[in-house]
Amino acid sequence: MTTQEHDASVYEQMQESSEFQELKRRFRRWTFPMTVAFLVWYLLYVVLSGWARGFMAIELFGEINVGLIFGLLQFVSTFLIAWAYARHAEKVLDPIADKLRHEVEEKTQ
């Protein structure tokens, strides 16, 4: 058996393990819906900028209108999602990923 085939079988075993499946599930269950959510939220903003200009022009405080607040909220949501992802990755994903990496590295060496 060549090294490469040996490696491949180690990877396939790992891929099938319940722990790896759990890591994959936790990664995808967080990132996929969140990606859909921020894209929809962003497209809502773009669509409103095209078709709801009266709404975007409503003044809230002085000259500050809905459009400006909506745009600034896109900044806020981007910062918050980035921060939340970092937290999720550190607390939930990294511990499993680190453990599995050590396991595979021991088997392949």
Added chain:
Amino acid sequence: MTSTTLGMILFLTFVAATLAITFWASRQTKTAADYYAGGRSFSGVQNGLAIGGDYMSAASFLGIAGIIALSGYDGFLYSIGFLVAWLVALLLVAELMRNSGKFTMADVLAFRMSPRPVRTAAGVSTIVVSIFYLLAQMVGAGALVGLLLGIHSPAGKAWTIVGVGALMIVYVVFGGMKGTTWVQIVKAVLLMSGAALVTLLVLGKFGFNLSALLGQAATVSGPKANPDAFLSPGLKYGTEAQGLAGKIDLISLGLALVLGTAGLPHILIRFYTVPTAKDARKSVLWGIGIIGVFYLLTLVLGFGAAALVGKTAIAEGDAAGNTAAPMLAQRIGEEIFGSFGGTILLALIGAVAFATILAVVAGLTLASSSSFSHDLYAHVFKRGQATERQEVVVARISAFVIGAAAIGLGILAQGQNVAFLVALAFAVAASGNLPAILYSLFWKRFNTVGAVSAIYGGLVSALLLVIFSPVVSGGPTALFKTADFVIFPLSNPGIVSIPLGFLCGWIGTVLSKEYNAAKYAEIEVRSLTGVGAEKATKH
């Protein structure tokens, strides 16, 4: 002392410092990993700054401030798309790519596919996207020198392009990724400081009352009949006069901006410069912070220029508004510190603008020459038999050739309206590269035919749609003013070409029987756990 002289002194100081860095970096660059990826030894914070330096182009600094100064709110739409796009890179691409790739975007795509067709497609797409973006920056440099240094002759502008191109070639050929990264870090710090200084002075003038600033901007630069229209969407993109097509065009632009970033080769290779996927994550977080704050600053700069300099004076300086930020710097300096203050601030912002262009064009030249050498030369022509030394030599030669080509094309395109090339680069990246990357990382069934179909399908459809769009022919603002071969009504192809790229990738995949379960297991395990990821080099 005039601001031109002072600006030249500041700019030459930047050039001297960056050349010293390049010389230092060239002595540190020994292996292919040093040349392509800076030895993967940058920290997350350093790479975060470099991401900012690579991404915040003159188009986003001068361009967005200019759009806001002339058309108000609509410039903000651009910056929001540019920022939100980083979430795609953070959540889906950066870490997985760092774990499974080596030097180029194609490394990830070719992982479980037949390498030669996939690397050819990815190499072609990388070079096309980078050259478009590069050309827009080079022409911008020629226009900028006219405005800042008062050089308006075609020969003077051509020499500026030669100078910018020569510096860029030196940074990349000698400094490789290490030199380029440090140039981008220095530039990011200078740009953020310069923009923050002018923003603070402008806000201070209005007693830190944003509403007062916006009110004056609308009164001075808004439409006379309805000044408040300046503060809401609709003066530039998808105006009521353009009707439905204009509004769909706005969505099309928005899609390309938000999905393009995670497919831009010069951005993707930044993830390889750090030791681990965790550092890649950290660098994107820093990048998002820096870029986000920067776009908030440009909002104040744009409205500040509209309020203090005024639309009429800005449009006289440059029809696209690119001089709004430097003109604002001069005006606010004069108002607060007298005429010498204006001179200093104008010189400062002018020098920062040039530093900005240099750092971005260096990143683009590096990305395209790396892909030429690593993908096309080493893996397609030499079938993976090239030595590291040969690869680096070819990378340096191709950086020189691509740089020279960019200089030549930049001179030829002088005075042409090439601003659409930036949006086109984002559209091609979103239509061809992004589907291939996402399918590679997440779709088990994806294969060689699928990858090649996605890349060529997205690339060719985006290009064809732009060729037959109003930006190339059929109007006073088009590239060819006298000809008219418009078939596609939108200026931005994204709304058609992005779904088409994903569709081509899907159809190509299901038409081919190829499927390698072992390789998919390997990329999935490697990308999520970091097993076997390329290590940082030690010196």
